[in-house]
Amino acid sequence: MFVEQQIENQKVELFFKHDISLYIKREDLLHPQISGNKFRKLKYNLLKAKDLGLNTLLTFGGAFSNHIAATAAAGKEFGFQTIGVIRGEELSKQYLDNPTLRKAEQNGMLLKFITRKAYREKTEPHFLADLKTEFSNFYLIPEGGTNDLAVKGCEEILKEQDLEFDYICSAVGTGGTVAGLINSVEDKQFVLGFPALKGSFLNAVIDGLVVRTNWNLIHDYHFGGYAKTTPELMQFLKVFHQKTGVLLDPIYTGKMMYGIIDLIEKDYFPKGSKILAIHTGGLQGWNSKFDLELVKI
Numbered sequence: 183m184f185v186e187q188q189i190e191n192q193k194v195e196l197f198f199k200h201d202i203s204l205y206i207k208r209e210d211l212l213h214p215q216i217s218g219n220k221f222r223k224l225k226y227n228l229l230k231a232k233d234l235g236l237n238t239l240l241t242f243g244g245a246f247s248n249h250i251a252a253t254a255a256a257g258k259e260f261g262f263q264t265i266g267v268i269r270g271e272e273l274s275k276q277y278l279d280n281p282t283l284r285k286a287e288q289n290g291m292l293l294k295f296i297t298r299k300a301y302r303e304k305t306e307p308h309f310l311a312d313l314k315t316e317f318s319n320f321y322l323i324p325e326g327g328t329n330d331l332a333v334k335g336c337e338e339i340l341k342e343q344d345l346e347f348d349y350i351c352s353a354v355g356t357g358g359t360v361a362g363l364i365n366s367v368e369d370k371q372f373v374l375g376f377p378a379l380k381g382s383f384l385n386a387v388i389d390g391l392v393v394r395t396n397w398n399l400i401h402d403y404h405f406g407g408y409a410k411t412t413p414e415l416m417q418f419l420k421v422f423h424q425k426t427g428v429l430l431d432p433i434y435t436g437k438m439m440y441g442i443i444d445l446i447e448k449d450y451f452p453k454g455s456k457i458l459a460i461h462t463g464g465l466q467g468w469n470s471k472f473d474l475e476l477v478k479i
């Protein structure tokens with residue numbers, strides 16, 4: 183299960199001032215469907231489900247959730263039934279227009295659409311009790327997939343050779359990925375997280391998942407909030423793709439990369455810094471909310 187192929191870090195062949203160099207860890211290439219960090223976050227959860235003898239995975243997500251897509255694909259590949267509890271009852275009629283949900287269903291996921299109000303109660307005991315009655319036994323994976331075992335999986339992203347980097351950068355959603363990165367760096371390295379959503383609550387969440395203090399969240403590049411973009415961000419994705427050949431996603435990795443390059447220009451990083459940006463994937467989400475034609479060359 184989950185055989186990992188080794189992929190070289192890719193140098194970003196752009197000119198940066200102050201002798202700064204930028205590399206990308208291509209986690210997006212780890213698996214064709216279980217993309218990037220979602221592969222890391224599922225690994226130990228699926229092993230635990232197997233150990234417990236549970237062959238159904240149940241999880242939660244929105245209409246273009248990379249986590250829903252990855253859980254469905256992982257279930258298919260590793261022999262689990264999957265159930266996706268999806269935010270938005272109205273989607274039940276039109277979800278076939280949505281590539282994320284259509285593909286999840288093709289991969290065998292049973293989709294259960296619930297109202298936004300019910301969705302807000304998804305971690306409450308009465309809600310979970312009802313799910314148990316409806317689906318009997320399942321292994322529950324939280325929204326976005328973040329739990330202790332997900333963090334453990336993300337501690338495997340960085341390798342021995344990545345010790346040469348001064349800064350490790352990642353997009354942040356629920357915080358599990360950046361927490362794993364933080365736990366696996368050395369004192370001389372520094373981790374920067376770029377939240378894709380508004381709000382400072384993430385600092386406390388991540389604090390609760392990590393054992394180190396050499397990290398910081400940069401809250402200036404959410405572009406209006408989760409799954410919001412601007413024409414400027416879309417233009418950036420297009421130019422970055424043209425110049426480097428690397429396709430980013432508009433919800434997570436694009437915002438991080440915009441932030442890194444902007445911070446380089448604003449002299450945030452010391453002279454000669456070596457920066458490693460994690461490409462956490464998310465490319466499956468194109469065309470569910472944003473048209474890939476907008477950034478294709």
Ligand SMILES: *Cc1c(COP(=O)(O)O)cnc(C)c1O
Nearest residue numbers: 248355356357358359434462464
């Ligand atoms: C889910 C996701 C993230 C955020 O990961 P968290 O562990 O929830 O912080 C970042 N990038 C991409 C592409 C994702 O799909």
